[in-house]
Amino acid sequence: MKYSNLTALFVGAFLAFTPFQQTKAQSNQDLSEEIPFNPEVKKGVLENGLTYYIKNNGKPEDKVELRLVVNAGSILEDEDQRGLAHFMEHMNFNGTKNFKKNELVDYLQSIGVKFGAHLNAYTSFDETVYILPIPSDDPEKLEKGFQIIEDWAHNALLEDKDIDEERGVVLEEYRLGQGAEQRMRQEYLPKILHGSKYADRLPIGTKENLETFDYESIRSFYNDWYRPDLMSVMAVGDVDVEVLEQKIKDHFAHIKNPKDERKRESFELPNHEETLIAIESDEEATFANVQVLFKDKGNVEAEETLEDYRNSMVESLFAQMINNRFDELRNSNNPPFVYGYSYHGGTWSRTKEAYQSFAMCDASKQLTALRALLEENERVKQHGFTQSELERAKKDILARLEQSFKNKGKNESSRVVGEYIRNFLENEPMPGIDWEYKFHQEQLPTINLKEINSLISGYIKDENRVVVLTGPEKDGVEQPTEEQVRALFKEIENKELEPYEETEVAESLMAKTPKKGSITKTETNKELGTTTLTLSNGATVTYKKTDFKNDEVLFEAFSYGGTSLYSIEDYKATTFANGGLTEAGVNDFSKTDLSKMMSGKIVSVNPYISTYSEGFRGNAAPKNLEELFQLTHLYFTELNKDEEAFDSYVNKQKAFLGNLLASPQFYFQKELGEFIYGDSPRYTGFPTPEKMDAADYDLAYKKYQERFADAGDFHFYFVGNIDEAKLKDYAATYLASLPSKNSDESYEVPDFRPKSGSHEKIVEKGKDPKSSVRITYQGGAKYNKKDAYALKTLGEILTIKLVEKLREEEGGVYGVGARGNISKTPYGWYNFTISFPCGPENVDKLKNAAIKEVEKLVAEGPTEKDLQKVKETQLLEHKESLKENRFWLSLLKDADYQNEDATKVFDYEKNVEKMDTSYLQKVAKKYLTDGYILAIHNPEEAE
Template identity: 70%
Template structure:
């Protein structure tokens, strides 16, 4: 549901709310507009079967055919870290781990082993998470086999009440959880520990981070964990969700069979809700850390009243008003971000949930430069105050409504093509937060009915409810280093006082043109037309030499994706020109096209879903994007303009440079980032074209004028570009638009090829230790790589060996040693820009375990070389490949990438149809030969340790 869901708001700052004016006017209009709306309840989606068992367990079921032969299962427990007592801090999350380590029907490691055997991958598919108020288990399962479906329900039943929790299993999992705890340590965690008591003032939430406390995790008594499980894993606090390609009656029967007999607890502990108390004063937290990568500002205006669920049509209508407000305030913040001397790298405001289920807040957020926190704070406060003093205007109001309605229409059109794993989140929120779920068809129609009736005055009135002096929290976080003067609490309070008394000028809204393209180009023609029946594609050759390949699909109703390339890129620049322009290229498109700046383009595109991005890569120039089918012509027009009419705008470019400098300025202070960058220098630094990590000084030295001229050179010839389109395409329109806007582009048929210098990365037997950071955190990276003769079959074999080795490394380093939280291996072979193979292993761990775990990982490699993989492990990977590929074949992005990359890498696209045969053809004997060939020789070891 596209509304004010707490989780959606946290993830997508771009959908939010706010505003000014007369509260009296708002009340009058609301009463007038909502006649009877306050009495009528929001309906429940009729396509969803919701029920409750006698023991109190709630269930949600929906038949959904995308993807085919798969069902998404969720076990939702209305219990998280907020329910822990002092001796249990971290055990809600620990309990989540334990459900993967031994249940009544799946002994330790049997669960993951079984699921891998049917193609369900640990981490990528099978997963879980623990938050303050909930624990959610995630299980996608194949549904075309009754036995697999039955096992899936047995697994989630076991999670609900059949965890074994033996002493041995608990003890063996301590190391894994402590490694996850270790991963979370660092600047952000240290600063959060300081500001949470103010953000969550007076609340238990401030002292119940889900990861818990180290001393508790190290020393808790086994019975303390068992008590948490007994107290809170019970049917009245649980929901089972089943969405997928199985009929509702079958799924309901499975739920009743597996969960109906779980007994109700006698005298259950009350499941409390925990308050976020009000406070009259403004709380300020200014935190800094030597390892902080970014500077941020957050302003919270917490409600004084507790949050109430939306139940009536009037409640739902208010959420639409809030949505319009959010769209407009964020449009204004985006304009500031794109303008000259931007006050922040990114800014956003929204009204929605906080960490506490019982409290909502209006929140403004910005990412800034290290010296720009106070300016960003002032700007956020002023923009809110500007709305309060002057309100929004009709032009931006109409554009916001168009944008919101376009998104609703897209969701409505794709309602029957929504993947099951994207549906279940709404059901989880309905159970945990009472979020209404009337279904997208009802929502779309309600938006269509109510959005035109919403008056700007009632939107403007919201700001008076949002902005207040009490319950206000200001949080600043950023780096701490020599020469940098950090903001102070006194300065923050001074800005609050200053802005509160400031009379601000109204926002200036400007009229925009109705069309991006001013002179419609003279159309070219299609000179050749070929179809590929194997792939279901059509390729057009245009009169200027450009090629267009398209594939019509029904995977989504409202989606067309495109990509295009031409060989060359900045590999054709002289070394001097390359170094002068490398850091400028990203800012070229910030100027807009055809005389319209980025803000004007955004206004002109209101109500349209279309996006186009040009770029210059190392070996090609590219342009890509997406559009709704109804907006396809706008996409083609933008493509034409990015070839012919890119603006040159020093102010827009300087704005980009300022934001990049702010974003990149302190990234090297993060120990993990520092390690990656230094590893890159070590392995690739001898390349004369190696640029390394861009520093603020390098950004200042980039040559915009030269980069702009080089861009025009690279996009001067459309004749050697190949364009690819995949989606719900009207073929006649696409051919017409291609003729009008692509065939009319200059075509010189230069057919350039990229250039490759003689440099090759460091090879041989080497080890490098890099020290950075104060926390006891290390990581290990092992790399086998070198020149080869490219072979498609060997490439696939190396990839498969990486998947198999990951299974073995998880078993050994995580489950047996308890020394890592995550570990993985990856192998591949490339033929561009030169033939090369690569096989990498990586994992974080404690400094004390580096040598032991490095040697354990290498021992697993040696086993592959000596014995090859087992048939059991190969079969697990094969099953995952086949299941993933089955879904990929119904995905537009997969087809777009496959078609383009086949040509780009000079491969036969038709071989895509041989994938299943290639998977079945993999043998342990062949993989053994490939392992011996590529994993028997030298390797590079990079080790990150904390500073001595």
């Protein structure tokens, strides 16, 4: 339970419990006991050594998540097998005993399982994991699901022809990974992984080997390492445990291990006394980063006892507190970095952990960022943390665990199974949330500052130290030197630092409760399960109480208008300032003050101003609903104005944006945006440091106040586990009390329309042999809901055909997709886009092949078979969406925003079933025959 696996626990939520003055000696628990295993999960081992995990989980209904986990990755490759662990993953989708080439994907699509989005796999240094969600409402589908993962385990065909055809696809994936980051990584990895095999075994392999490896090399890898004693099968979902266990036994118990099996070695990172420094730059690098690793001297030891688990809690508290300090630094008036963080956890090697500090910064401030990281670590070493910091960190961790505990049984199977993978591969404890929550309640009060402060002396050391600086290579930016880095370490080690200054934190967001308004009307919609309140100031509140999650309330709000009501001059002056308005905080509380005040509270409110509306997005745990309402009230009425906070935001944005356009991909986006939208009088283009400097904070703040001056025309939406009485009380107190002008504004529809029809734009940028193609059909359209659904469906059908043609037949792309939609607001507009990356030599061939598939849809319409595949997927996804708070929040808000009837959601299945190939062909003829915008990104021609 290391910090890297606890990141999700660090969002705050308040929980009152016994004070934290208790000491370690006061705990009566025998910490030498073993950590228990979750009794709700069935774990077993077959005679052949295969491990399995099974859990019945009813969310989502009628679905099972299957995983085949192989404890073998690229680190086990022989020299002639570089890249073949990953290539083997590809081959398992290209012909097995029971599913010949392309039959597997074809079958799964027919039952609603989408390739890439649902069906997937990944290969890393040490493992390969196959991901298969399968419908479980039909015994035949469930049986075939297990047959598929059995075939992956030992029935791959690996025929010569199939291997050769897949080379092109894998080489395209290899090509996608090329670029500045890859070039710099090749230089610094040998230092991070000093003396180990890992530096030479990146999972993608080498281009030369992928092009030329012998067929027997991949067969040998499969035969050596795909074996039961290195495998685990996991089945989590809406099926009885006994049924799933029998399926596993039927399909895997008979598989035998090879007679002369190779030893599965563990590869270590050797220790080194010297500090290794890598300073790398590239003219196409977009960001400047600083990283320091203090690798542990010993290897990772399994967490087995309660004391081990408790020690991991101490490490988590340390990480929480150091990262809180880094957040304060990034929000300071002169931030040393865009963001920074530290943790003690895993490295590239499974056997070695390290204390790691990381920062992203301005290209000219790498030494400044490194200094900030080292100084804050040294400050902890000299002075430790404060008791107040510890109290806040304990609240945050325990509160997030409380949320997990309350949501027990409400988590999707796909989220549950990840813990099983880590348990199998890394021996990560999995005692279950009941035990974890109880153990934290018991043990957190016993953890004291002395324990936490003592960690830093073990983390920070002179040996096993690696420093990596990466960033852009450009005029005016002087690269740091190794001598400067070494001198900085010496300086910090000998520097006396001031202790961290703790500031007093207010106890509540609002010193005085606003004068309460009232609810003037209450309406219910039984079909939707919603209640709508009209408030005394004219605002409306719609809420839907659900049981999808026990500890979640989601929130949105909108009012028409947005920046469409700004003059052109005001819009251009403020567009890059709006994102920084909330950096100043509210009600005289800075962003840092707010963060401290919200320790132990799960609540978030974010105001926004978009083109045609302004509003809020947020969420809260049910017990923190009042704070959500309070923050919303304050963002209406008491947004702070702070030049220094805004300047801090600008500096961070400039550091982020500074070299973004050196990336060929970002540059292509900028050029294409200017080509399609550049004639608009309101076009502001790609953000740049110069545009950030020119942003008018004063005017942006003034316009914000104007946009949020009238709460009477706002619509508020809440979905989740709502206490209705409390929500009504908070709505009357914090929303009905907001100012109202009865303005009932709308947005202004611009005269400008983007380019449509036939155009071509070719952009040449970059040194790598990488191209990308975008084909866009777009133009004005009278919005029609049936047409909108049909065009979306055509995009999904075309994606299937493009994968078959461009990937499987041509071997020319790794990924390709098409998307169609028709929008209603602010004006009717259709858009249908095809996009894919490829090699420059294949641009014309693949572009023409894609256009032919579109022309085929126009001339013949889609096949019934392809339509049924898409329908199955749509119906399955819709069925799951109906049990998600996020879906209902979007539905209710969007229906009002678009002036539509939300109850039409119940017609979805009927509309899907009614859609036919003839209507789809009609829509294809209507929207895909008036020309297209062809945009191509090619590398620069070599001089």
